[in-house]
Amino acid sequence: MAALLQNLNQFLTAIAGFLTPLALFHVFWSTLLGIIIGALPGLTATMGVALVTTLTYKLPPDLAILILICVYNGAIYGGSRSAILLNIPGTPANAATTLDGFPLARAGLAGKAMGIATSGSVLGSLIGMFFLATVAPILGNYALKFQSFEFFWLAIFGIVISGHLTALEDPMKGWIAGFLGLLTAMVGQEGIHAYDRFAYGKTELLGGFALIPAMVGAFGFAEVLTVMRNPAAEVVQEARDSIIPRLGEVFRYWRTIIRSGLIGTIIGIIPGVGEDIAAWVSYAAARRKSKEREKFGKGSVDGLMAAETGNNACVPGAIIPALTLAIPGSAPAAVLLAAMFIHGVRPGPMIMIESPEFVYQVVAMVFFSTVGMLIFGFTLTKPLLWVLAVPRTRLMPVVFVLCAIGSYAITQRTFDIWVMIGFGIFGFVLREMKYPMAPLVLGIILGDILDKNLRRGLVLSDGDLTPFFTRPISLVLWLITMSSILLSIEPARHALQRGVHACLPRRFHKGG
Amino acid sequence: MAKADFLTGIVLVLLSIFILFESWRMPRFEHLKVHPLSVPGIVPAFLGIIIFIFAVILVVRSIRTGGHHVGVSRESLRHILSRPGNQRLLLTAIISIGYAGFLVGRIPYWLATGLFVFAFVAVFEWPRGVTRREYVRLGLAAGILAVVTSALVTWAFQSLFLVTLP
Structure with missing residues (x-):
């Protein structure tokens, strides 16, 4: 109880810290920008956070991260607008929203659908925020027990689980994407002996591929190519009914709200899975x-x-591992993590020792973005309809201009523009062949963790592999990882089922 | 998809062999007496082996579904290129790479950006068989968008974020 009160006190202090005209101004424009980015088909939350990161270099860290969280949360919510009105998810996180949102709009209930989406997003975000405030400090303290063996398995676990859940039809493609991401991270100077791997004398490659240009390419340029390839969206439904739902109507679904909030947060915590899966799993459970x-x-x-509750609950959920383990829970959280490093914040197991107040500042940031979402969600109906009517042929060149200059602005090297182009084409081709992008991005982030910790672990154990498999946390992580792989390989799954069947007493057998 | 998987599998097999070869070539720092399991090639080799295994499974799986009959004829290429979606894709790629890869850094940034935005709008919205008035209207719209985008982005990055533009 005392700990909970202390948490609340720190949260309120953080809220008070942001109650300045400047911070509120940043909340205002960045949440609105996030909603617009999310609402526009072709602009995803990942791309929005990546592009806005380039605009925040000169700002103090707390304001910069506040802006990015507002864009992130706003974009995941904003995507529901195009899902309901155009039948096109504004971001992948809103794909499940189209299933019922668009039929409601077609039935003349667009206002009600938007109101329900706003309520769900706000409540989901608040549920996720509660767990961010309570789980992050616990996980942060627990992560202090992690050594190289555990971090190695955490990296592999992240890739395998993310690969599995983002490519349910063919998990192997998800794993290939993840391991290609890890391989990408091997380029450049390694952290133990300072040897230049795969650089071939090119000074630009010594630092490896920068994450922001790579992500702007994989999510921005690839998206521009995809949008221009697909046929144009034409139908825009109008909202003639009231957008503000009755409280009773919202709380009639309290079971769905709590269940989806929990599912969204848990999926957010799992490395590299993200809001789209959170929405689908919440939808299936409902x-x-x-x-x-x-x-x-x-x-x-x-x-x-x-x-809508599931995808927005996933946002604070995805920030939990990013803050406490420096491992992002989703693709936009990966950019947020990179932005934290750029701004001198050091997320990871030491955060609860070095700067515990920052964790509560992040909780407060999520709170402000949620309030922004609530206000804009219920007031800006018409202006958002106009935004949706902007033709893609006028929007996409502006987006690409921002992709190019955003990639360049970080280190002011034209090489990074080529990195963006390269990852854009690579990302587009992979996506066309049904390879998910989230594990690839997670791989780029986890590459360094895997590299250092595998080698450190091997040196610590003097080549003995036993600690990798027997230490309690390692044991749990590798058992889950291996089960995930075995259960998705058909012959192995059948053999496992036969084995379980043979081991069970006769009375458990079908018809027995 | 089986054909694409077969080709991807082959590319990945070649890539993993290259990674393994390069990892083997990396220094082991014996003269510095470093621990042999901390050498730089260990982790890329580990990743190379895993990607090799996945790639072989991908190839075998695609062969089982007939993916190895990769027939590329001039006719099939022409058919792919005749689809409006693919034509738009190709045009977008050419214009975008032309701007970011070749124009930026060679001519003033504001000019490159303005030209790109104008060209993009003009190419994709070019009306066929309509009046001169509509051409003028399109030209004006593309021109205004180009000028506004170029001016705003140049000003924001140069004056606000203090970036030395390419």
Whole structure:
């Protein structure tokens, strides 16, 4: 109880710290920008956070991270607008929203759908924020027990689980993407003997591929190519009914809200999985438990509420491992993590010792972005409709100009523009062949952790592999990792099922 | 998809062999008496082996579904290129790479950006078989967007964020 009160006190102190005209001004414009970025098909939350990172270099760290969190949270919410009105998810996180949001809009209930999406997003964000405030300090303290063996498995675990959950139809493609990301991180000077790997004398490659240009390419340029390739969206539904829902109507779905909030937060904590999976899993869980199951896919308010609560709860969830382990829970959180390093904040296991107040500042930032979302969500209906009407042929060149200059601005090297172009084409081709992007990005971030900790672990154990498999946390991590791999390989799954079947007593057998 | 998987698998097999070869070539620092398991080639080799295994599975799996019959004819290429979506994709790639890769850094940034935005809008919105008035209207719209984008981005990055533009 005392710890909870202390948490609350630190949270309130952080809130008070941001109650300045300048901070509130930044909350105002960045949340609005995030909603617009999310609402525009072709501009994702990852791309938005990456581009806005380039605009925050000159700002103090707390304001810069405040802006980025507002853009991140706002974009995940903003994507629901195009999902409801155009039947096109503004960001991948809103794909599940289209299933019931668009049918509701087509039935003349666009206002109600937008109101439910706003309520779900706000409540999901608040649930995730609660867990960010309570779980992050615990996880941060627990992470202090991690040694090289655990960090090695955490990196592999992140890649395998992220690869599995982001490519459910063919997990191997997710794993390949993740390991290609790890391989990408091997380029440049390594951290133990300062040897230049795969640089071939090119000074630009000594520092490796910078994350921001790589992500702007993989999520920005690749998206520009995808949007221009697909047929143009034409249908824009108008909201004629009221956008502000009745409280009773929202709280009728309290079970869905709490369940989706929890699912979203947990999926957020899992490295590199992200908001889209959180929305789909929340949606599937709501469908299983709903009394109006037959309405799902035809305009179910329950389904819409689940998807929108799940994806926004995932945002604070994804920040938890980014803050405490320096391992992002989603692709936008990966950019946020990179931005924290750029601004001199050092997330990781030491954060609760070095700067515990920063964790509560981040909780306060999520709170402010949620308030911003609530205000703009219920007030800016018409202006957001105009934004959606901007043709892609006028929007995409402006987006690409920002991709190019944003990549260049960090270190002011034209080489980074080529990195952006290269990763854009690479990302587009991989996406066309159904390889997910999130594990690739996670791999680029985790590469350094894997590299240092595998070698350190091997040196510490003098080549003995036993500690990698027997230390308690390592044991749990590698067991989950291996199960995830084995369960997705058909012959192995069948063998496992046969084994379990043979081991079970006869009464558990079908018909036995 | 089987054909694409087959080709990707082959590329990944070659890539992993290259990674393994390069990892083997990396120094072991014996003269510095460093621990042999801390040498720079260990982790890339580990990743190379894993990617090799996945790539072989990908190739075998795609062969089972007939992915190895990769037939590329001039006719099939022409068919792919005749699709409007692919034409738009190709045009976007050419204009964008032309701007970011070749124009930026060679001519003043504001000019490169203005030209790119104008060209992009003009190419994709060029109306066919309509009046001169509509051409003028399109030219004006593209021109205004180009000038505003170029001026705003140049001002923001140069004066606000103090970036030395390329």
